[in-house]
Amino acid sequence: MQVSTLGRGSYLITDEVQGLVSTSQVQTGLCHLFLHHTSASLIICENADPDVRGDMERFMLRLVPDGDRLFTHIMEGPDDMPAHIRSLLTHTDLTVPVRNGRCALGIWQGVYLWEHRKSGHRREITVTVSGD
């Protein structure tokens, strides 16, 4: 699946993922998501209060500041190396159990693509559903 982002921020993809699990007709097994990029992440996050994702963004901005003088890899701008670090500190792949033909997420869990670059990107995710 592809996700077009509009720049830094988190994008809910739970419904698209549930659709792919449904199409696979797997009832019990696992759903694996893999992001083919090193400057964005896949995360499972609280899905009720948007402030959680705002706080998350602010936390990361403080932890890994754009334009930090520590960084020498600045070819694509001040958000280039921070995007790679954010990716390392979070996740490039996720696996979620499938039960009754659906990703068995907790009630407060959503699956998000987290874009770390300031400009929009087209992000590619490979989804593999296995089981019976």
Place this chain on the structure above:
Amino acid sequence: MQVSTLGRGSYLITDEVQGLVSTSQVQTGLCHLFLHHTSASLIICENADPDVRGDMERFMLRLVPDGDRLFTHIMEGPDDMPAHIRSLLTHTDLTVPVRNGRCALGIWQGVYLWEHRKSGHRREITVTVSGD
């Protein structure tokens, strides 16, 4: 499986997980663990010296301080947003190889549920064992 926590801290679950792998009768494959919450984590950590987990806790407390003024999502108290951040920076799911009917952990590796909330919670983990 369920784990009842007594508040913030790490809880060893290796034995319960090995029991479920044993029951599955899978000899060679994978054991996947998924935590249905966004304010606790699943981790693989050094299992010999309890100081490691004490240091880990102190490190996280310094990195993501309770009651940090950065956070706006404070509905459930000063440890609410830090719990979500700790979850993001660690893991909601883990996969461990199964060999000879057991999780093939390294000798110093233990599987822990890491509770990030100060009060006790009942935490739900779905375990999926696949293979032959």
Place this chain on the structure above:
Amino acid sequence: MQVSTLGRGSYLITDEVQGLVSTSQVQTGLCHLFLHHTSASLIICENADPDVRGDMERFMLRLVPDGDRLFTHIMEGPDDMPAHIRSLLTHTDLTVPVRNGRCALGIWQGVYLWEHRKSGHRREITVTVSGD
């Protein structure tokens, strides 16, 4: 598979992993990597500019300083506890999709073992390839 490290730093293992996937004859499925240690990591990282991995190392050194007085687990030296923390903040296991008999990595993605100890170690990784 085993990787002998020469001390702290990241070691590209993409080719060895692709070789194991090829040997497995799986065309479509998943490749799971598990590291049997708590003082090194498995990561997927930008594979073009070595500065990325230098910056990553400097970032971690600042985030989790060797010899930090916060730490009480110092039996094996000032890089002992930082290695465990670096492991927690990154990954002990990774899963990559297999397509057309190869790990379907993005063009800029490489698989690395990240050694966090200052001295060289022999690191054991279990690779499980599943699918058809």
